[in-house]
Amino acid sequence: MPEKIKILIADDHQLIIEGILSYIKDIDHLEIETTNSCDDAYAKIKVALTETPFQILFTDLSFDNATENSRIDSGENLIKTIKQEEIPIKVGVITGHSETNRVFSVIQNLNPNAYLLKGKCNTAELTFAIEKMLTGEIYYTHEIHQKLLKRALIDIQMDDVAIQILKELPKHPKISNLEGIITKEDGSLLKIRSIENKLAKLRTDLQANNNTDLVLKAKELGILD
Template sequence: MSEKIKILFVDDHQLIIEGILSYLKDIDGLEITSTNSCDEAFNLVKSHLNTDPYQILFTDLSFDNASDNSNIDGGENLIKALQKENVPIKIGVITGHSETNRVYNVVRNLNPLAYILKGKCNTTELNFAIQKMLADQVYYTHEIHEKLLKRALIEIQMDDVAVQILKELPKHSKISNMEGIITKSDGNLVKIRAIESKLAKLRTDLDANNNTDLVLKAKELGILD
């Protein structure tokens, strides 16, 4: 590469920074800056816009070191702040957060070009992600990609009756108590046999061991709050 690719890496844990930097240093053509402050990261990006700008920003999502004095208290708000001002920088996430609902919301609302799991990444993956980002292409760690596919599949399969059942399930000690509560789109009540059949299908679709596990899986996937 004839010119250095300027990358800013943001994480609140110094050991994580050092670990990621140890992978990045083995990739030719990079100029890397790091900080553990979202406020500093935002200021660095803005201050370099007109002179030698950063091309890529990698950030964690959660920052335990944020205080009441912090203007930007986490990676999601850092991304929002940069996007609000239309800052021309390619943004990726490197984080330990792999909860399906969190991943889904970050990808849907913030559209990062990369979503990589710290602790599982290496030089090869980071290099591949950087090249994809430079080409304005998306790269998600395999585990993240699988979670997003599953979430999309479940969303397609989920109808109003299924959502009603999942919301009512934690409120009742017996499935039979739900009869007379669940309604179809035409207003007709769903019979208990149909409720039990739908529950069986939901357990299969969400790979749940029982109804309690089903509710937990639905919450993880963001189907339930």
């Protein structure tokens, strides 16, 4: 690591900040500042640009203390603002949000340098994440990495027919009602036997117990809204 690493930690819960500080207090060469608001985090980052810029920002995603007067009301909007203004700082997420669709959305749209989970990170992981971030590498904690791999695998398996079936499934109490609705790539209608076979494969792929569970899993993975 370089001789001096300037880090800003933003979280609306002071106890969380104290926990993170306890993990990294013994890491050499760190200069750490903290804040409980996104607006203040942004202001600190901007002011520091004229003197000694922050090299790393660790932020939560949700800030329950945001008000209607807050210019930046979430960690996601803070990251978005930093990216839009091309501020030279590495951004890491430390959050309790591990829902696959939320994780996928944040990583796909905001491309943070790190994604760690509250309550599961420790000194070793934070040290490793900081080292990776400073060298321009990406670090996602194991659980997040596994979710992304699963989502990527699901995306590969999700063809247009599968998406049609998943979208129509909640609207019809009987599977037989889907016949005459689902179309193949050539525009022809899918027969009930083919629909049932596709549903069976989807339940296996998404590890769903039944069709209701299948829809819930598809929503969890962000395949359905």
